[in-house]
Amino acid sequence: MKNIFFKKRNDIKINDILKSLNLRKQKKNIRVYDIKELDKAQKNDISFLHSPKYLGLIKKTNSNLIITNKKFLKSIPKTKKIIEVPNVLLSVSVLTNLFYPESLNENFDSNVGHVKENKFIKLKLGKNVLVGKNVKIGKNCSLGHNTIIEQNVVIGDNCNIGCNVVIKNTIIGNNTNILDGAVIGKKGFGFFPGVKNIRYPHIGAVIIGDNVEIGCNNTIDRGSLSNTIIGDGTFLDNQIHIAHNVKIGKNCIITGQVGFAGSSSIGNNVMIGGQAGISGHLKIGDNVKIGGGSGVVKDIPSNSKVMGYPAKNIRIFLKENKSNV
Amino acid sequence: MKNIFFKKRNDIKINDILKSLNLRKQKKNIRVYDIKELDKAQKNDISFLHSPKYLGLIKKTNSNLIITNKKFLKSIPKTKKIIEVPNVLLSVSVLTNLFYPESLNENFDSNVGHVKENKFIKLKLGKNVLVGKNVKIGKNCSLGHNTIIEQNVVIGDNCNIGCNVVIKNTIIGNNTNILDGAVIGKKGFGFFPGVKNIRYPHIGAVIIGDNVEIGCNNTIDRGSLSNTIIGDGTFLDNQIHIAHNVKIGKNCIITGQVGFAGSSSIGNNVMIGGQAGISGHLKIGDNVKIGGGSGVVKDIPSNSKVMGYPAKNIRIFLKENKSNV
């Protein structure tokens, strides 16, 4: 899928990459097309390996050019060309910025303006709505007062967007509602801590499915390299925070004030009670029920019910707390 | 009390009801006035019984027409007419929508507009304020920049509403402050989960008393059939979420990021520490103190102090955790 939100440079060659990383040039200066995760990369894209979690993918990736560190040198098939660096993610960050020069620009869209209702089919428009260039809006939609839709955002049919909403870098399906005060598509909270924190580029989008509801004052950050995804039929209550790269499945019900740390993946038909928190990089299966206030810190298999901080099987939780529940 | 936010049809007869529920017509097609909860219903209103919690009320209700399921058939006094359905709340939802045809319309109010300060007595008006039709505002009030007050909202005397606030379906007393970014009166997060989530109609209001303070970025949802209520003198800090049908008493102090699930009832003079969560359908007594971060999952009697997740008597909590508090 083409990145419609961030312009990619199409003139990057291997020596541009090596130069960015302060490495020695090579003789044959071949073109590199894009930077992608292992499972998404094509043969002319550069990809990377930084964690044992992805050792399975390194065998399957189409990419022939892999950035990694000393630790994983031997895990990479000999057919691949390897670029060894001390800090893989920092190098990925540098290269993402090389391919996508605007990826660190997080300013508001200053090219938005007032549009007329008849610019789109049967659009109902509030007062003081600002719409960016090249925004696509399907038929029968409404945009509430003071709402801002930044450039290139795509909204399907029959969507209702509330008041005081900010949407950027987002693609929305049909019949989806986004309620007042939600902020969708800003960059994730990713950076390299240090003497001066270095911001991580975020070229991913937020992809919201059909028949979704996003509650008031929610914040949903866009992905870094991949996308943040909210599946069809999923309903989110108010004041929910969804960090970058989180994938939520279909028909989930997420209650107020729940928070998701970055890169976790949630299955279908998952129900999560109010104020629960899901740590980063976890895998929650299908049909999981997570009790209110739980703190989930490890993977949860499908069809489980958990509760507690840290979250555990709900029967064990109830048994341990039987005098107080 | 008349519903000033949602128009009621006054031509509904029993056979309209039976038809909506796919049930057989009856010969005598009497008029039914409204749909109400057991304790609010008058003799010509339809009401419903779906939980053993309400077995006490079924004996006292004035309603002569009760929707219930097989399980409760025998609990209903023989003087009442019964409509038996498989899923009581789903039928109530269908009928609410029958009586109140706009109850599922959650769009922003497109008839708001700029008003002049002299439309109301000693009103102080920010820039870009939008006020709907038939809004009532008492004397000496202020409405901050970019704030939206939707149709039929009632605001008492000496109220200060901040900036970027959205208020709909709400009645506010005197001397009450609502701070920046609060969203008050949207429909609750109630629906019937299923292949496609069915939205529950919300015809209730938010009723806010005198001398109340509602903090920044709070979200307070309106009730489904009954109202969400915030009592006189109650102060809410920032980022609090109050779900539909919650009743909070007088002179309560609720600290930042607390969340209330639907239909819980909180007494007077209750103090709740930051980030605590109150599950749904609970009864919290008067003068209760709930420690910060607590997860309350059962009723709390008056004059208790609780803390913990799940919340327990605070002395027990402190004893169990004495090395860490």
Added chain:
Amino acid sequence: MKNIFFKKRNDIKINDILKSLNLRKQKKNIRVYDIKELDKAQKNDISFLHSPKYLGLIKKTNSNLIITNKKFLKSIPKTKKIIEVPNVLLSVSVLTNLFYPESLNENFDSNVGHVKENKFIKLKLGKNVLVGKNVKIGKNCSLGHNTIIEQNVVIGDNCNIGCNVVIKNTIIGNNTNILDGAVIGKKGFGFFPGVKNIRYPHIGAVIIGDNVEIGCNNTIDRGSLSNTIIGDGTFLDNQIHIAHNVKIGKNCIITGQVGFAGSSSIGNNVMIGGQAGISGHLKIGDNVKIGGGSGVVKDIPSNSKVMGYPAKNIRIFLKENKSNV
């Protein structure tokens, strides 16, 4: 440092103070310059002692005029003049209001207006931005759509302020970003509970350093007598709440939905996981790591790692929960 946000009366004499507190006048009606905390007060300022926590400071303070209650009478050096009152903080509140007559006025700034980009150096201005009187903005800044900057606010160079932001009573350094929907500088949630809650005056500011990032929909309250402070290089994720008088050090990383109760002090290089809560009046040292969802209820020494509710040493937490983490 002069208070640029609240006008101070310069004509207050000791007998004005005594009269405000319903105490008997004295013969020599000397001038009192200001009301300050013990460590900030100069010799002609009035200060106060209300807690054993500050017994160390009472020996060092420059102030010669101390309000206290019966309990601390003997702890105060004999060189000081003492004003004895039943409720110290209530008296401090009365006197703050005497010195700063607008300290309880929390209305929005009605003197804001549209400005031209060329009023400041290389300013990038969104639509519908409102800027108050005497606001200072450095070079190369941007202010997003619908954002409100109230009177006297100071913003340094290269700062990016997002959309729908409200900033009042705040001083911001250089290279700092404030994201969409943040509300910064409103009064803290401080008051005296009682038959009618009495609001505590808040004449402090919010001081934000250089290279800071404040996330979407954050709420940061200003201080009561002292300031709320966010140190250089500190990054805050979305939906964080920071209460009045909190001091956060340099280069801290605070993840989504964390909450800080009033008057706590956080060291440098502290990392706090999502949804953790920090109780009031605590001292968290440098280089502390606090796990997500933790509830911190006591001081944490430097270089510690804690997790849990209540928070404890992380090794103990992990050991106690080893089957669930």
